[in-house]
Amino acid sequence: MKKILLPALSAMSLLLVQGCWTSVMDVDGSADGTSTVNFKNSPVDIKVLDTRSRFINGLMMVNLELESGYSNPYRLEYKFSWYDSAGMEIDPARSAWVPFYLNGRETKTIQGVAPNPSAKAFKIKFREANRH
Amino acid sequence: MINNRAMIFGLVSCGLLAVLTSCSSPTVKYGDATSAKPISTDFGSNDLQQTVNTMVNSMLVFPPIVELTKTRRPIIEVAKVNNKTMQHIDTQSITDSIRTRLLRSGKFRFTDRSTDGQTIEEIKAQQESGLNDQNSATQFGQQYSAEFLLVSNLSEIKQKNEDVVDVYYKVTMSLKNLKTGILEWSDEQEIRKVLER
Numbered sequence: 436m437k438k439i440l441l442p443a444l445s446a447m448s449l450l451l452v453q454g455c456w457t458s459v460m461d462v463d464g465s466a467d468g469t470s471t472v473n474f475k476n477s478p479v480d481i482k483v484l485d486t487r488s489r490f491i492n493g494l495m496m497v498n499l500e501l502e503s504g505y506s507n508p509y510r511l512e513y514k515f516s517w518y519d520s521a522g523m524e525i526d527p528a529r530s531a532w533v534p535f536y537l538n539g540r541e542t543k544t545i546q547g548v549a550p551n552p553s554a555k556a557f558k559i560k561f562r563e564a565n566r567h
Numbered sequence: 568m569i570n571n572r573a574m575i576f577g578l579v580s581c582g583l584l585a586v587l588t589s590c591s592s593p594t595v596k597y598g599d600a601t602s603a604k605p606i607s608t609d610f611g612s613n614d615l616q617q618t619v620n621t622m623v624n625s626m627l628v629f630p631p632i633v634e635l636t637k638t639r640r641p642i643i644e645v646a647k648v649n650n651k652t653m654q655h656i657d658t659q660s661i662t663d664s665i666r667t668r669l670l671r672s673g674k675f676r677f678t679d680r681s682t683d684g685q686t687i688e689e690i691k692a693q694q695e696s697g698l699n700d701q702n703s704a705t706q707f708g709q710q711y712s713a714e715f716l717l718v719s720n721l722s723e724i725k726q727k728n729e730d731v732v733d734v735y736y737k738v739t740m741s742l743k744n745l746k747t748g749i750l751e752w753s754d755e756q757e758i759r760k761v762l763e764r
Contacts, residue, residue, distance in 0.1 A: 492633040494672065512603045526671070531616035532603040548624040551672050 458562050459511065462499060464488060465556040479563075480504030481511075484542065493552035499545045499559060503537040511535040513561050515547040517554035526550055532562075608734040608760040610656050610721075618661060618738045618756045623668040625754040626742065632752050636674040643669070643742070644678045644713035652723040652736070661738075662719070678713045715751065716743045732762040 459479050464470035470486040485500040495517070503509050512532040517525045529550070537543055547557065603613045626632055635641055645666050648658035659681075669675045693704040717740065724735045741753040 491628045492636060492674070494627055494674075496628060514601070528600075531601040531613060531620065532599075533617060533620070534603045534613070546624070548627055550668065 462559040495549040502542045506539040516558040518556040519553040619664040621756045648719040
């Protein structure tokens with residue numbers, strides 16, 4: 436019985452899961468330089484090596500250095516969200532997902548600039564489609 | 568036991584049938600406008616969003632531009648993007664998005680040549696229709712002029728064989744000082760899209 440049931444259920448779940456994105460982690464940070472990494476499901480083998488922020492002409496700029504612990508290439512997407520001093524998100528619908536490709540064991544930097552001077556904190560969301 | 572088997576079998580079959588029938592019938596639904604999922608190797612919405620994002624960020628933090636926008640908001644006119652690709656791309660939407668993002672940064676002001684016809688019509692109507700108080704009617708020759716022109720090129724290099732289509736896009740933008748002719752800022756955005764059969 437199990438011989439029939441298992442492949443059938445796997446096939447069904449594969450059909451349902453195909454094309455879905457999975458949240459991987461969020462990185463929250465603020466103007467005072469503090470940042471936290473929150474893994475959404477099980478931790479992935481991506482390390483946040485460094486998070487830096489500074490203000491250029493009143494605009495918050497963020498640098499995030501990531502390192503892949505995988506030996507194979509890893510495809511991700513990320514998206515910046517910006518928050519004002521009251522914690523309200525700025526232009527929530529405008530930020531687009533950016534495809535991001537990490538080669539095996541590679542270290543790469545992500546950079547973002549706030550849309551206007553009212554941004555005092557940020558969140559970077561990461562999601563993956565599938566592992567390669 | 569037989570009943571149990573029949574029930575599980577029935578459930579699995581119903582599930583599969585539901586999934587398959589939902590795939591076969593055409594449906595319309597709202598999608599994520601910010602999604603980065605590529606559908607083809609053509610220049611798509613996310614390519615546009617990536618380009619706008621990269622260019623605006625690059626311009627806003629470029630040291631001479633930072634210096635320029637520290638105490639005032641320079642006026643820019645955005646020229647149409649030179650589309651050197653073989654595709655029909657609504658390049659106006661690229662420049663519209665760049666203008667919107669730069670305007671919302673609070674660092675620049677813009678003129679808009681594409682609405683000059685309507686502007687002339689409106690000013691003429693204010694002056695000649697007899698409907699407007701002439702003390703408050705807008706006069707010709709009072710508009711500010713752009714100090715800078717934002718110019719852009721979009722090009723593509725396409726390579727393909729039986730199994731792979733590889734398309735490389737390059738968007739180049741420059742900010743030209745109209746008085747001096749000097750390019751104050753320039754940057755490039757590269758996008759590579761690969762279709763494997």
